[in-house]
Amino acid sequence: xxxxxxxxxxxxxxxxxxxxxxxxxxxxVKGQACEDHxxxxxxxxxxxxxxxxxxxxxxxGRTIKNINYKISNGCxxxxxxxxxxxxxxxxxxxxxxxxxxxxxxxxxxxxxxxCMRGRLLEVNEDILINTSLLLKKPSTDGxxxxxxxxxxxxxxxxxxxxxxxxxxxxxxxxxxxxx
Amino acid sequence: xxxxxxxxxxxxQKLLSSGCCARCVLRFCCVLVQSLYRQPGEDESEEGTRxxxxxxxxxxxxxxxxDDGLKGSEASAGSGDAEAPPAPALSHCVVCLGVLxxxxxxxxxxxxxxxxxxxxxxxxxxxLSVSLPAQLCVREHSCWLHVKKEMRxxxxxxxxxxxxxxxxxxKWSVQGLIATELGGVYLGDEPCSLQLFDFVSILxxxxxxxxxxxxxVHNVEIVSYCPPHGFRHYPTPPxxxxxxxxxxxxxxxxxxxxxxGRYNKYSRSxxxxxxxxxxxxxxxxxxxxxxxxxxASSFRSKGFNFSSSGREDVDVRTLxxxxxxxxxxxxxHRYRFTKxxxxxxxxxxxxSSDKIAVRDLQIVTxxxxxxxxxxxxxxxxxxxxxxxxxxxxxxxxxxFLDDIKELTLDQKxxxxxxxxxxxxxxxxxxxxxxxxxxxxxxFYLRLKTQAGTYxxxxxxxxxxxxxxxxxxxxxxxxxxxxxxxxxxxxxxxxFQKGNPGKSTGSMTRIxxxxxxxxxxxxxxxxxxxxxxxxxxxxxxKQYT
Numbered sequence: 065x066x067x068x069x070x071x072x073x074x075x076x077x078x079x080x081x082x083x084x085x086x087x088x089x090x091x092x093v094k095g096q097a098c099e100d101h102x103x104x105x106x107x108x109x110x111x112x113x114x115x116x117x118x119x120x121x122x123x124x125g126r127t128i129k130n131i132n133y134k135i136s137n138g139c140x141x142x143x144x145x146x147x148x149x150x151x152x153x154x155x156x157x158x159x160x161x162x163x164x165x166x167x168x169x170x171x172x173x174x175x176x177x178x179c180m181r182g183r184l185l186e187v188n189e190d191i192l193i194n195t196s197l198l199l200k201k202p203s204t205d206g207x208x209x210x211x212x213x214x215x216x217x218x219x220x221x222x223x224x225x226x227x228x229x230x231x232x233x234x235x236x237x238x239x240x241x242x243x
Numbered sequence: 244x245x246x247x248x249x250x251x252x253x254x255x256q257k258l259l260s261s262g263c264c265a266r267c268v269l270r271f272c273c274v275l276v277q278s279l280y281r282q283p284g285e286d287e288s289e290e291g292t293r294x295x296x297x298x299x300x301x302x303x304x305x306x307x308x309x310d311d312g313l314k315g316s317e318a319s320a321g322s323g324d325a326e327a328p329p330a331p332a333l334s335h336c337v338v339c340l341g342v343l344x345x346x347x348x349x350x351x352x353x354x355x356x357x358x359x360x361x362x363x364x365x366x367x368x369x370x371l372s373v374s375l376p377a378q379l380c381v382r383e384h385s386c387w388l389h390v391k392k393e394m395r396x397x398x399x400x401x402x403x404x405x406x407x408x409x410x411x412x413x414k415w416s417v418q419g420l421i422a423t424e425l426g427g428v429y430l431g432d433e434p435c436s437l438q439l440f441d442f443v444s445i446l447x448x449x450x451x452x453x454x455x456x457x458x459x460v461h462n463v464e465i466v467s468y469c470p471p472h473g474f475r476h477y478p479t480p481p482x483x484x485x486x487x488x489x490x491x492x493x494x495x496x497x498x499x500x501x502x503x504g505r506y507n508k509y510s511r512s513x514x515x516x517x518x519x520x521x522x523x524x525x526x527x528x529x530x531x532x533x534x535x536x537x538x539a540s541s542f543r544s545k546g547f548n549f550s551s552s553g554r555e556d557v558d559v560r561t562l563x564x565x566x567x568x569x570x571x572x573x574x575x576h577r578y579r580f581t582k583x584x585x586x587x588x589x590x591x592x593x594x595s596s597d598k599i600a601v602r603d604l605q606i607v608t609x610x611x612x613x614x615x616x617x618x619x620x621x622x623x624x625x626x627x628x629x630x631x632x633x634x635x636x637x638x639x640x641x642x643f644l645d646d647i648k649e650l651t652l653d654q655k656x657x658x659x660x661x662x663x664x665x666x667x668x669x670x671x672x673x674x675x676x677x678x679x680x681x682x683x684x685x686f687y688l689r690l691k692t693q694a695g696t697y698x699x700x701x702x703x704x705x706x707x708x709x710x711x712x713x714x715x716x717x718x719x720x721x722x723x724x725x726x727x728x729x730x731x732x733x734x735x736x737x738f739q740k741g742n743p744g745k746s747t748g749s750m751t752r753i754x755x756x757x758x759x760x761x762x763x764x765x766x767x768x769x770x771x772x773x774x775x776x777x778x779x780x781x782x783x784k785q786y787t
Contacts, residue, residue: 073685073724076631080703080722084659108662112706149665185666186655190707197707205707210658 081203088222089116089231090179094160098238101179102203103225109218111180113163113209115202118235121166121174122202128195130167133187141187141209151212154183159224163187163209166198180221182213254390261389264336266343266416270407271390277415280347338382339409342375347416356424358493365577366497371414371421379409500572502538503607503615504589505565506530506551510598511558511725515551526557533599535570537591541584543576552615553622553694555728563625563729565602569612580606622694623674625729627687630702630713633720635683644678644688644716655708657700671696685724688713699723 081087085104093099100116115122133141139155141163146154157163157178164187166174178184187209191198198206213221226234251272258268266280335341345351387406508530517532518525531549539547551568555561580588589604650673656666673696677689690698697709702723704712713721 073631073682076633076684077722077724106658106662108659110658110662112658146666149663151666185661188707201707205704207706210661212662 085112086222087228087231088225089228089234090225091116091231091234093177093179094175096174099174100231101177103179103221104203104207105221109213109215109221110185111182111211111213111221112207113176113178113180113211114207115176115198116231117202119174119202120172121168122199126168126170126172126199128166128198129169131192131195131198132165132167133163133192135162135165141184142189144184144187146183146185151183151185154185154212157182157184157211176208178209178211179225180211180213181217182211182221185210185212257390258386261386262334262337263386264339264344266347266412267336267338267386267409270409270412271386273405273407275407280343280412280415281419338386339379340376340382342379342409343412343416347413347420349420352417352420352424355421355493359425359495362495363576364495364497365579369421369425371418373410373413375409383409497574497576497578499609500542500544500575500578501569501607501609501611502572502604503567503569503611504601504604505567505730506534506561507563507565507600507602508555508559508561508598509600511560513598514557515554516549518557528596528598530599531570533596534568534592534601537588537595538570538572541580541588542572542578544572544574546573547571548573550612550615553730556726558726560727561730562727565600566730567615569607569615571612622730623691624694624696626690626692626698627727627729628690628698628702628723629681629725630686630688631722631724632684632686632717636680636686636717637683638680640717641678641680641686644676647673647716648675649673650676650711652696652701652712653710654697654700655705657697657705657708669695673701698726 081104084106086107088103088105089100090103091098091100093101098118098120100118102114102116104112104114106112120126121128135141141155144153144155146152158181159177159179161178163176163178163184166176168174188207191206191208200206254272255268258271263271269279336344383406512526513528513530514526515530517529531547535547535549539545548571549568550571551566553566555566585604585606589601592599592601592604652671652673654669654671656664656669672693674691674693676691679687679689681687688702690701692698697705699705700709700712702713702721704714704721
């Protein structure tokens with residue numbers, strides 16, 4: 065392949081996430097220590113909800129016993145159906161809407177929250193079958209959900225969330241005061 | 244003598260006395276002989292013979308004043324109608340408001356011809372189309388109601404639809420004159436097609452308070468549905484106008500020319516169409532603009548429509564034979580080009596930029612635009628991707644990829660396009676692959692796939708939403724750094740070198756002359772308009 069423009073292959077370039085996404089963080093969601101979530105916002109405004117690397121589920125070698133998208137008797141995120149280009153029918157989520165409940169083998173239970181306003185497009189059903197995806201690749205294959213913010217609100221997603229630098233500051237503060 | 248029969252006499256009488264012009268009378272009498280409309284009207288000074296005493300069935304005399312002939316046939320009805328007052332010579336017709344009077348003169352035809360000549364079009368045929376104010380159809384309806392009784396009594400078969408439409412009569416009157424002025428150009432042979440897309444700006448004037456604007460064709464329908472008693476607010480026959488229609492504009496429009504070819508894209512920062520967000524241009528130029536510029540200046544056309552058989556991303560190069568495209572050049576002033584001239588234009592495009600190249604540039608027919616989109620789903624595409632691997636690899640690690648044939652993928656709509664496409668799972672087949680090692684973290688992957696396969700997502704997995712993907716096959720993270728596409732043969736022979744496509748000799752180049760008439764003249768009362776609309780419960784088409 066003759067490249068008219070030579071590219072520098074000596075160092076790995078930016079990854080898919082780095083090329084297309086902006087990372088936003090919410091720390092200590094609902095007051096629970098260290099339950100940090102990460103929202104990856106694509107340049108086309110779509111958001112992917114994931115666990116931040118610091119989340120307890122990903123620490124201490126935990127394994128997952130169960131992931132439940134049924135958050136109440138009347139509502140299961142698995143029933144979410146969207147149709148058409150405008151994604152009609154998706155469940156609308158607010159910042160503190162629960163998306164799923166994860167139970168680990170050591171009986172600890174965690175609720176994952178939306179952290180943003182928008183329409184739920186899909187939840188990751190692969191992690192129901194293969195929970196190790198969530199543990200091994202929480203930022204890619206182990207994502208939780210895809211959420212589409214309203215067009216007018218798309219630029220406001222990061223308003224109440226932390227940028228990567230701010231989040232790292234929060235994390236290092238935690239490390240320095242282990243109480 | 245005009246071919247009017249006994250039974251037409253009462254109709255003619257009534258029309259003339261209410262103030263119709265000669266040609267309108269002929270129309271109401273359903274006279275279809277085109278040449279009669281071309282005879283000079285009352286403002287010409289031809290000598291005519293009064294035929295007061297002749298019978299109505301005699302063959303027509305040539306060079307006769309139209310009005311005199313009518314008055315003659317009316318007078319020969321005898322039976323005490325000598326007192327029927329003839330319409331004053333220069334009065335304006337109550338039905339056509341001058342359209343079939345002043346505007347059928349040689350002078351007007353000359354004006355129209357001048358307008359065409361100044362635009363400097365090359366053309367072979369002309370199609371004349373005219374757009375008229377809406378009220379003319381209301382006036383005509385009113386007149387018809389006026390004479391309906393007489394028409395029905397004498398001739399059972401006469402229906403409103405038999406009346407010669409105003410536009411037809413106008414064209415019959417004027418076509419010959421315009422053709423002579425433009426130098427004997429052959430006229431397009433669609434004499435009876437009403438240009439129903441014509442709109443009239445005057446419509447807004449009348450109906451804006453109803454906040455509804457209607458196409459002229461719907462107005463005609465309204466009027467014909469309206470029962471006679473519904474017309475009570477409007478006089479029958481229509482009142483005498485104080486002013487006549489004025490010609491608003493003479494527009495010329497050449498039919499589009501279609502140019503096709505294949506293009507290669509050598510740049511990784513060129514979009515196919517202009518990329519503009521919020522009025523701001525994000526990228527310097529685009530494929531369609533680079534191709535269109537030299538074409539537009541050679542064809543002297545102001546606009547174009549670009550269409551291609553599929554498209555590629557901004558950062559993907561198009562190599563090989565190139566992607567077929569077709570361009571519709573709008574309103575060209577020049578349309579005939581030899582093969583040499585087309586080659587020259589192709590040269591110009593190729594030398595103007597090193598980002599694209601064009602080949603097989605040729606003039607084609609309109610059907611080609613459709614053909615191009617055909618078979619888009621059936622094509623196979625060849626891609627070359629530069630793949631990065633997270634873990635170091637060796638030559639042998641990727642050999643197994645060559646043996647994978649007909650691999651079916653389930654691709655959920657990629658996140659990068661999900662904002663504008665529906666969420667769905669698409670099955671696509673990778674027919675074959677070929678890997679060539681480059682260094683421990685890079686290799687080239689050639690793929691032959693079904694059309695519509697998302698290659699980038701196959702390589703990096705798109706959050707696991709494309710299964711199977713290359714990361715799973717290689718059991719390590721992979722990413723795509725570069726992608727090139729080669730479009731396969733398109734299955735039609737239209738764009739092969741040396742084949743100029745269907746011959747375009749049979750296609751007539753048409754210049755359309757649109758004459759708009761408008762005018763300040765007796766308005767319809769707004770309430771009348773509302774009244775008519777109330778017959779139509781459903782909202783009619785809006786014109787914006």
